[in-house]
Amino acid sequence: MNNKFEYNKIYSLGDLENKNILKLGRGNVISKNDIRNNPGDFPIYSSSALNNGEMGRYGGYMFDDERITWSIDGGGRFFYRNNHKYSVTNVSGWIKIIDENTVNTKFLYYLLSNLWLTKKYDYTSKAHPSVIREDYSFIIPSIEVQNEIVEVLDKFTELEAELEAELEAELEAREKQYQYYLTELLNNYEKVNDFLIADLIDYIQPTKYIVKTTDYNDNYEIPVLTAGKTFILGYTNEKTGIYKASLDAPVIIFDDFTTSMHWVDFPFKVKSSAMKILVLKDETVADFKFLFYLMQTLDYNVGVGVHSRHWISKYSQQEISLPSLEEQKRIVSILDKFSALVNDIKEGLPAEIELRGKQYEYYRDKLLTFDTEE
Numbered sequence: 001m002n003n004k005f006e007y008n009k010i011y012s013l014g015d016l017e018n019k020n021i022l023k024l025g026r027g028n029v030i031s032k033n034d035i036r037n038n039p040g041d042f043p044i045y046s047s048s049a050l051n052n053g054e055m056g057r058y059g060g061y062m063f064d065d066e067r068i069t070w071s072i073d074g075g076g077r078f079f080y081r082n083n084h085k086y087s088v089t090n091v092s093g094w095i096k097i098i099d100e101n102t103v104n105t106k107f108l109y110y111l112l113s114n115l116w117l118t119k120k121y122d123y124t125s126k127a128h129p130s131v132i133r134e135d136y137s138f139i140i141p142s143i144e145v146q147n148e149i150v151e152v153l154d155k156f157t158e159l160e161a162e163l164e165a166e167l168e169a170e171l172e173a174r175e176k177q178y179q180y181y182l183t184e185l186l187n188n189y190e191k192v193n194d195f196l197i198a199d200l201i202d203y204i205q206p207t208k209y210i211v212k213t214t215d216y217n218d219n220y221e222i223p224v225l226t227a228g229k230t231f232i233l234g235y236t237n238e239k240t241g242i243y244k245a246s247l248d249a250p251v252i253i254f255d256d257f258t259t260s261m262h263w264v265d266f267p268f269k270v271k272s273s274a275m276k277i278l279v280l281k282d283e284t285v286a287d288f289k290f291l292f293y294l295m296q297t298l299d300y301n302v303g304v305g306v307h308s309r310h311w312i313s314k315y316s317q318q319e320i321s322l323p324s325l326e327e328q329k330r331i332v333s334i335l336d337k338f339s340a341l342v343n344d345i346k347e348g349l350p351a352e353i354e355l356r357g358k359q360y361e362y363y364r365d366k367l368l369t370f371d372t373e374e
Contacts, residue, residue: 005102007142008370013095014133016140021099022108024129026072027088028062045081047074047091061085068095068109076127078116080109093129107146110153111138114368139370149367156360163356171342178338185331186297191321193285197295198316200286203254204277206243209269212236224269227255227262233271242267243277252278252292256309259300263292276311290328293335294320 005011005019016022030044040059048055049071064085070078073091088094097105115136121127127135140146211234213220220235222242245251250265254276261278270277280288300315322328 007140010137010139012134012137016103017133021097021102023096023098024133025094025096026129027069027090027092027094029090030058030087034058042085042087044087044089045069045079045092046089047071049074049077053077053079053092055089058087060087062087063094065096066105068105068112069093070095070112070127070132072127073123076116076119076121076132078109078113080106093127093132101143103140104143104146104150106150106154110150110364111368112136114364141370152367153360153364156363160356160360174338174342178335178342181338182293182335183297185334186294189323189327189331192324194319194321195286196316197291197318197320200281200291201252201278201316202281203311203316204243204279206270206273206275206277207241208273209236209238209241209271211271212238222267222269224271225253225262225264225275226271227253227260227275228258231262236269238269242269249279250288252288252295254278254311254315256311259310259315261292261295263289274309285325286322287325287328287332289332289336290322291320293332 003019005021011019013022013024017024027045035044035056035058038059040057042058042061043054044056044058045053046055047053053069053071063081064083066083067081068078069081069088070076070093071091072093095108097103097108115138119127119135141149209224211224213236214234216223216235220237222236222238223232224234224236225231226233243251244267245264246266250263252261253264253268253270254261255272256274256276280286280291298318298320300310300318323331
């Protein structure tokens with residue numbers, strides 16, 4: 001067997017291990033009792049793709065060097081670990097570059113991460129070291145080329161992170177500005193009449209509906225909503241039983257358990273029977289959008305661990321004071337503008353990040369595609 005390494009040839013991870021260029025291994029079992037009995041600040045990386053794979057902190061550590069780790073049980077995703085003290089559990093594997101003059105660890109990480117997008121591992125077909133050592137084959141260019149590619153991709157990653165941080169900071173600033181004006185405008189108007197919320201708003205109790213797909217298309221175009229952070233859970237093709245909210249007759253969907261709410265002006269169904277669909281009783285007394293904004297400022301304590309329906313028994317029985325209808329509409333026009341500014345960047349943030357991500361993927365694919373020498 002020829003054990004000599006040559007650049008610009010196709011090798012598997014197993015080939016590189018046989019040539020003593022790298023080493024593949026698996027982590028150790030670290031139980032919750034181990035963590036509890038030996039607390040500390042050193043990260044433990046497991047099979048999850050969330051939180052950069054970190055599952056907790058520990059008083060001991062396995063490694064204090066640069067490696068690549070991957071999730072065995074969690075789909076085989078790769079992670080780059082720079083020089084720091086850390087541990088890897090038995091549901092993760094690790095790759096250690098032995099010959100750093102031949103292979104750049106960060107380059108191999110980028111290369112494997114790109115190839116991983118074409119693989120399919122799950123809890124049945126797991127990414128064991130014995131599997132991936134033969135499953136990943138690639139071309140290794142010269143170390144000079146590897147170093148240059150890492151420099152370029154690192155810069156793209158850095159710019160992407162900077163852009164995301166800037167957009168999120170802008171969003172946070174706009175949200176603070178919106179909350180300031182929301183509080184100021186709704187606490188400093190001339191109060192004309194007092195009402196119970198139930199005097200102004202009626203409700204419809206919907207039935208629970210099941211999401212049929214999470215992807216919008218021409219066949220599945222009716223959104224299924226909740227009042228939580230995940231506003232649109234998915235879509236359905238069921239045309240009957242739709243609540244036909246429109247620009248002429250908007251509604252508020254209200255979560256009985258959390259009192260969170262959303263303004264809705266399009267046809268929809270709701271996911272949970274815990275929702276109330278709120279409608280305005282008399283538009284000559286109150287502007288419905290004003291009530292929506294006002295309700296977001298109410299000091300209403302749901303209570304920790306409380307899981308009960310709040311609309312009928314408590315929330316709707318709160319007393320509120322309203323300004324004149326003309327003043328209500330004036331305040332709504334101001335808050336609508338601030339709300340639009342916040343929503344614009346909320347929608348633009350993921351779109352811009354996705355666009356930059358596609359740009360990064362394009363250059364990554366170009367940089368990590370090589371031809372073998374004839």
